[in-house]
Amino acid sequence: MALVPHGGAGGSAVPLSCPVLTGDNYTIWTIKVEANLDAQGLWEAVVPAEDAAAAVIAKKDKPARAYLLGGLAEDILLQVSSKKTAAEVWASLKARFVGADSVRAARLSTLRGDFDRFVMADGEALDVYAGKISGMAAKYASLGATLDDAEMVKKLLDTVPDDLYTAVAGIEQFCDVETVCFDEVLGRLKAFQERSTRRKVALGGERHGDQLLLTADQWEARRRQRGRDHAHDDDDGSSVASGARGRRGKCHNCGIRGHFARDCRQPRKEKALLVNVDNEALL
Template sequence: MALVPHGGGAGGSASMVMPMLTVDNYTVWAIKVQTILDVHTVWEEVAPGDAAVNARKDKTARALLLGALPEDVLLSVARKPTAREVWDSLKVRFVGADRVRSARLATLRGEFDRLKMADGEALDAYAGRLAGMTARYANLRETLGDAALVKKLLDTIPDRLFPIVAGIEQFHDVTTMAFDEALGRLRAFEERVRRRGQDGGERRGEQLLMTAAQWAARERRHGGARDDDDNKSVASSSDGNRRWRWYKCGERGHFKRDCPKLRKAPVAEQALLVNGNVDDDGLL
């Protein structure tokens, strides 16, 4: 890292740290350097457009750029007389000419197409990877808009977030939705699911236990309303419907406790019948 004077050529006494260029950090390096040069009010000398170049500011911008280069790169651009020429030379070297740019852009598009949220990856981490693609596209003079980012985000998130994706696509126009808005909706849904998972499991278990207890109590109150299979036989009606018939009386449409034959039987026989210990002939 190199310390360079702050002040944009105005003689300021403060200092600012310029990032050092390496073999594989040009994209991030260019973003940081452009910001620092803009703070020094000398970026317009690097990208002047139609404005005339200010000689004093141009020297300041060139000095800042040269101070952020390693020795091997510095020697290759030291003879460039202006900041704009230094910048363009670095861009050609690290970004490449148009043919190299096209090849790198195709590679970048392939990386973007293959991008997918990994199992267990945090939503914010994946969103950061998507947002980082915009800087890489911008460095190749291409734009990765919100529409492409939103579509990629919604298409590649895990199944646990699918319900909110369906809602977003049904009730919102994803082609005009901002990436931050889509991310915010997914975050809100994920947080709600997390809260529900923390306290919902026990309550669901309690509900199942209570339902089972209520069912057992209901069975006891009705004295076993459902007849056993060996206390009933199956008959078919004329229309093909299967109807249960109790074998004691041969009648259909009533439970064992409501059987007329059981009501007419002696008290002792009723007790045996209820206990299921009497056969068709009334024998034990």
């Protein structure tokens, strides 16, 4: 990373940190370089304003050019070292990495295809996915195109997982998705996601709709507990607490509450009926 001193406010030397352009990071590099040069008042030497005085531009040109050259890899530096002004260096780099109109159109088409295929993966953090969408807007800008908030909001709302669709419905009902800010929509989704997470933790399980979904371990523990209760009833049916008897239904075999027909110790009604019929036939 290059450091280029320039006289800042009050004449003090302020070191400017410049990221190194390697060829694969042109979009990010231009964003950082423009911000740094603009903060030091040198940007108009790279892209002169219409009403800028020539003398002012000439005064700022040398430090701006030195800053740009200090942020280039050696192979790229050799190709632009013959450029005498900061504006020429910048234009040469832009022509190399952005290209002619036909190349620019092709790259923009590729970006649109990548943007259309964006889908939030299972388990992907909401901030990470939103960062991908915001990063695409910066890539559009580097090619002279614009990815506005309405497109970004639509992409975000259309591709979030099912557990966020409740929040999506609320946003679409109470907000104008054509004018709402992307950051505002992201904030609403994050707030809903955090609230849902707290609710799941409080309930001790996961919710789907209005039903509580128990984990596999919880289901196994419940099954074992029911098995122990059933074994206890079979070993000593007479000692079952009155509260437990009250919770069981009425036996359809003997008519006594406290156990089910399958656990009844009395003779089955169907068998008793057959015995009576046989006795009548013998008589």
